[in-house]
Amino acid sequence: MAKQTDFAEKAKKASMERGVKCPKCGTVKVPTLYVQSVPSAHGSYRFNRQRVQVCKCNEKEIYG
């Protein structure tokens, strides 16, 4: 029994550490790979990839 409780506690902790709560909206931020196509010289595009933390404040910008 004791072991099961330990495991549950650890799992709970791990899931809590994964997400950082946004102080503005209180939503847990989700790490997302955001790919943006950026026009470069000679009329071609390059892809700008960045990891962003998505919460309610910026989800509309990220997901369109």
Ligand SMILES: [Zn+2]
């Ligand atoms: Zn937010």
